Amino acid sequence: xxxxxxxxxxxxxxxxxxxxxxxxxxxxxxxxxxxxxxxxxxxxxxxxxxxxxxxxxxxxxxxxxxxxxxxxxxxxxxxxxxxxxxxxxxxxxxxxxxxxxxxxxxxxxxxxxxxxxxxxxxxxxxxxxxxxxxxxxxxxxxxxxxxxxxxxxxxxxxxxxxxxxxxxxxxxxxxxxxxxxxxxxxxxxxxxxxxxxxxxxxxxxxxxxx
Numbered sequence: 001x002x003x004x005x006x007x008x009x010x011x012x013x014x015x016x017x018x019x020x021x022x023x024x025x026x027x028x029x030x031x032x033x034x035x036x037x038x039x040x041x042x043x044x045x046x047x048x049x050x051x052x053x054x055x056x057x058x059x060x061x062x063x064x065x066x067x068x069x070x071x072x073x074x075x076x077x078x079x080x081x082x083x084x085x086x087x088x089x090x091x092x093x094x095x096x097x098x099x100x101x102x103x104x105x106x107x108x109x110x111x112x113x114x115x116x117x118x119x120x121x122x123x124x125x126x127x128x129x130x131x132x133x134x135x136x137x138x139x140x141x142x143x144x145x146x147x148x149x150x151x152x153x154x155x156x157x158x159x160x161x162x163x164x165x166x167x168x169x170x171x172x173x174x175x176x177x178x179x180x181x182x183x184x185x186x187x188x189x190x191x192x193x194x195x196x197x198x199x200x201x202x203x204x205x206x207x208x209x210x
Contacts, residue, residue: 004029005093006061008080009070010038010048013131017070017113018046020097029065032057052080061088068092069111069129074147074165077129081111092129109146127164139176151188163198 005026007017010033021028022044030049033039038048049057061067061084069080069092084090092111096102102120109128114120120138127146132138135153142156145164150156154168157176162168166180169188174180179195186192187203187210196202201210 001026001066001093003064003066005066005068006057007031007068007070008052009033010035010041010043011071013072013113014070015043016115017068017095018043020095020113020115021068023098024096029060030057053083058083058088062090066090066093068095068113070095070113072131072149074129074149077147081129097134115152133170145182 005021006029007014010031014031018028028046030047032050032052033048034051039050041048067084067090069077071077084092094108094112096114097116099116100114100118102114103122105122106120107125109126111129112126114132115134117134118132118136120126121140123141124138125143127144129146130144130148132150133152136150137155139156139158141158142160144162147165148162150168151170151172153170154172156174159177160174162180163182165183167185169186171189172186174192178192181196181198181200183199184196185201186207190203190207191205192202192207202208203210
């Protein structure tokens with residue numbers, strides 16, 4: 001990446017993205033966050049510059065600067081993606097940790113974060129603006145929709161389909177061929193052996209609807 005990057009979000013996910021870009025020798029121009037208490041705070045040599053809708057910084061995005069949205073709340077991510085699409089005519093870049101293993105045969109969208117030691121295997125499909133946390137495994141031919149969050153150490157087996165906005169908790173296992181519906185939630189440590197309806201929450205081994 002030739003241009004520096006401006007990170008939206010200065011919480012834990014923003015700091016993960018900061019470390020990730022720096023490990024890849026990408027210059028981070030700064031962080032933006034709506035929490036005014038963070039404004040001016042420095043993380044190493046990188047400063048929280050202002051709010052996420054500050055035109056003074058947004059106007060840099062495009063020719064001079066790339067953008068990455070590091071906010072876990074998918075509703076906020078969607079709002080900021082819309083803002084960048086409409087006001088700057090750009091898509092956020094991907095952030096991939098240098099220890100992650102991502103096959104060249106993966107269909108990968110925009111604005112995804114793939115954290116340390118995650119594995120994304122051949123012929124899987126990752127949509128836009130997903131978060132794949134440390135050590136998660138996405139097996140071959142699995143399909144993730146947009147804005148999916150896969151927790152640390154989770155295993156998404158072959159042929160699994162995960163709908164837009166779904167949340168997979170830390171250490172969960174989704175058995176091969178299962179479909180997880182849009183905006184569904186899978187609790188930490190759960191083993192999902194059958195399809196999960198849209199907007200449903202499941203938990204346990206085997207996972208049951210709450």
